[in-house]
Amino acid sequence: MAKTAVPNPVSMMRHNASAVPRRLRGMLSLDDFEGPARRHLPLSVFGYVSGGVEDDVTLSENRAAFRRIGLRPRVLRDVSRRDLTTQLFGQEYALPFGIAPMGFSALAAFDGDVVLAKGARATGTFAICSAASLTPLERVAADGGSRWFQSYIPGDRDRIAALLERVRRAGFDTLVVTADVPVAGNREN
Numbered sequence: 001m002a003k004t005a006v007p008n009p010v011s012m013m014r015h016n017a018s019a020v021p022r023r024l025r026g027m028l029s030l031d032d033f034e035g036p037a038r039r040h041l042p043l044s045v046f047g048y049v050s051g052g053v054e055d056d057v058t059l060s061e062n063r064a065a066f067r068r069i070g071l072r073p074r075v076l077r078d079v080s081r082r083d084l085t086t087q088l089f090g091q092e093y094a095l096p097f098g099i100a101p102m103g104f105s106a107l108a109a110f111d112g113d114v115v116l117a118k119g120a121r122a123t124g125t126f127a128i129c130s131a132a133s134l135t136p137l138e139r140v141a142a143d144g145g146s147r148w149f150q151s152y153i154p155g156d157r158d159r160i161a162a163l164l165e166r167v168r169r170a171g172f173d174t175l176v177v178t179a180d181v182p183v184a185g186n187r188e189n
């Protein structure tokens with residue numbers, strides 16, 4: 001695959017600070033989005049995005065597991081050249097993470113799937129287009145530049161073949177298979 005120029009997200013943020021919309025300037029962590037989102041979104045959409053299922057037991061355990069991971073600072077090292085670029089499946093990315101697939105993103109923001117894909121691409125990383133996107137996958141690929149597609153694989157080979165052909169034809173080259181939803185979660189929110 002052709003190597004693309006990888007932007008440096010840290011210097012992009014520093015140089016574009018004044019380009020950040022005013023209402024986003026106070027957002028210093030992901031949690032800071034929660035209050036404004038609660039006021040902005042219909043309750044059911046906010047509940048879908050912010051909540052897990054039933055008593056949020058797994059959601060809380062996941063967060064607790066991440067909180068237990070610490071970063072060990074190494075002092076008195078040469079940090080004049082820092083590099084977050086990462087190789088994944090033969091492609092170079094500016095960041096060692098991408099945006100996970102989120103279904104129904106267009107409920108939370110206008111053209112959400114395309115916006116996520118464009119933002120990820122502009123930052124030198126990727127957004128995974130969800131099989132539960134409300135926007136046709138062809139448009140997420142064409143307008144958003146998305147190359148990663150997530151699928152819940154149906155249990156029948158003909159449907160799998162037809163799906164993969166459509167995904168390939170749209171221009172996606174990386175498939176993410178979600179296997180942990182044999183039945184839909186009970187999203188009471």
Ligand SMILES: Cc1cc2nc3c(=O)[nH]c(=O)nc-3n(C[C@H](O)[C@H](O)[C@H](O)COP(=O)(O)O)c2cc1C
Pocket residue numbers: 048049050062100101102103104130131132133150178
């Ligand atoms: C609103 C929302 C929608 C999601 N939709 C999907 C989906 O369509 N397909 C999928 O495989 N995972 C979906 N997920 C799961 C995420 O891709 C991800 O695995 C999960 O949120 C854990 O990552 P996090 O800790 O960064 O949130 C969704 C998560 C959220 C919060």
